Amino acid sequence: MIALPKNAEMLALAPHIIWFETPERALDDPVRFMAYLMTYGTPAHLAIVRKYVDEDGFAEALAKAPPGIMDGRSWTYWNAMAGHYPPPPMPVRLFPE
DSSP states (O other): OOOOOOSHHHHHHHHHHSTTSOHHHHHHOHHHHHHHHHHHOOHHHHHHHTTTOOHHHHHHHHHTOOTTTSOHHHHHHHHHHTTOSSOOOOOOOOOOO
């Protein structure tokens, strides 16, 4: 996935999406940032990111979404938007035994 720009617009947006770390750190991992965006972002947030990320970028972020970030509703919605119906299983965290 392409790197997300660290311009003023994205740095201002980042704390609204990933509030528990610095904006620079949040933007360092675009797939993770996008997974949080697709779960917690508002239409206004999405409009900002769509200036920098195309549909293929959203699809890639969805395909590589880390486990434990997206909820079932968001997972279903974004998979439907990507043309995946029914949606594939959500990413699962694996714990060592």
